[in-house]
Amino acid sequence: MTVPMSRRAALGFGSVAAATAVFGTAESAAAEEASPSVSAQATPEQAAAAIGLVYKAAAKKAGGTWNAKVSVEGAAGPISAVAAGVDDTVESYSVNKIPVAIAVLDKVDRGLLALDQRIEVTSAIVIPGGDGIFSLDGAYPSSVTLGHALAALLTVSDDTAVRLCGLVAPALEINQILVAKGFPRTQVEPVANPNRFFLGTTTPTEMHDLLRALVRGDLLSPASTAYLVGLLRSPIAFTDGVRREMSSDERARIATKAGWFDDGRNEAGIVFDTAGEPLLTYAFFARGQANPEDFGATHPAVQARAVMGRAFLTILGRLTGATEAATLVTRTPYRPSNGG
Template sequence: MPVRTNARATVRAAYRRRSRTAGGTWHAYVSVTGPDGAPTVAVDDDATATVQAYSVNKVAVAVAVLDTVDRGRLALDRTVEVTADLVVPGGDGVFGLDGAYPSRVTVGHALATLLTVSDDTAVRLCGLVTPAAEINDVLAAKGFPDTRVEPAADPHRFHLGTTTARQTHDLLWALAAGTLLSPASTAYLLGVLRSPIAYTDGIRRTMSSDERHRVATKAGWYADGRHEAGIVFDPAGRPALTYALFAYGQGDAGNLGATHPATHARAGLGRTFLDATTT
């Protein structure tokens, strides 16, 4: 118990220091897993405020798609057609670099690009198999009514929407605990989020390859928002810390790199998170 208590205090102090140095507005919720296996709060900073989640909400989209798989209505090896009108011009990811359409990819491939290189076209591919209204219904039924996508006129199109730091944390905690999806879908989703190609500029920036594999993470950015949420696992593979960090207004809005003040702060926090939960 003293180790976990010290971990919470260490994480709390690091968050206060890093967020204050970065400036701007933060909404955050971070928990450390206690000796009984339950999450114990280390940071609660305006965690119930509704925020634009940006690409962090791609995890919620993936949860809804995998819930469709779990209900037997979809399979990861089903193929979807990538047409030129689906490709987001100038968006993040790799589909916009292809230049050869139409083509076909599996749902599993779409989810992998959605969560690793944060592909925006993959959002539209997910909408082909799980419409916006269904995504929101699935998330609400699982206990996350404020974690939503924004429907468009076409029911198979949507924009990434809103969440709260607390709900994003709780969704990730439920994923790590195995209560959100089937064992197969849980393993798939955590495997993608922990993969070497997943986001490395923030929480995982100053970690070794082995250390990065202990972290499942997803970042989101747009305008002056720089967000990241995920799970840190201990060396034995148990979830040790869950974090949701949403930051706005630090300036340097055109900088999407690792030197942005909020992104730099997350890199420092990531090192603290990992070291505090390595016992």
């Protein structure tokens, strides 16, 4: 359940622009009136309540069906901000590329694979069209490192990279690894070829808990954890949803993965503070909105997540008791290049 809080009080934690996008121009004046001073601070419980109301309004405006779990980190553990159908089995689509990568990196941690080992890329394995870069290459056969495949999998959400991961971690093995790590309902869907699979299903609870366990360092070695989270926080990771209305520095605080297919529009991730500590975990699974043929930033569910992301970050910026020490999940500063 979300923490009870009046809409007027919740609006005080967000910007007028975010409130206008969620509630409409008629309430922007009320938002401005309710907004506290810049120095105003909030407890995690108050932040969770405000985040819950922002989610409720944005999801309602987008329409369709939402399954979602969002929590804010508190002193004694996560505080629920959103809980909507959290134990329903949902189609994950490309959000399940995170657990696929976890299974592959688990084998790296056990010495069964290495990031610098090469994988053959044949014309037969390349998925034409869709998302990613391998279908754009046009020069096969070739080879890439396992690290290259994982980077393509989690940043540009490459479809062929799923098949490349399947060459080193078959579907049944991926599922066994995930069950052993405590996620029996986060599973890929095997097909006749043991090295190929559909991306399968999860629940909002399991995806939320998987992300929290990942950044705590409970699922992988410190090196593999930092590697995976670094990919999800990179500047080329998904920017149409939660991260859209943010500066480059703000985007770098978000580790996120989106997934889309048919009428489904999903996104899951973690928001960090400026010291590298996790503040908020989200898992959104939306379907049934208008314009299912639109896979861009103008889709209603994607627009809703952009509103949520901006408002969430504003609300989290008011939290009291900011952390001082960074976790094992650090970030390489973003340095654009002009070639040369």
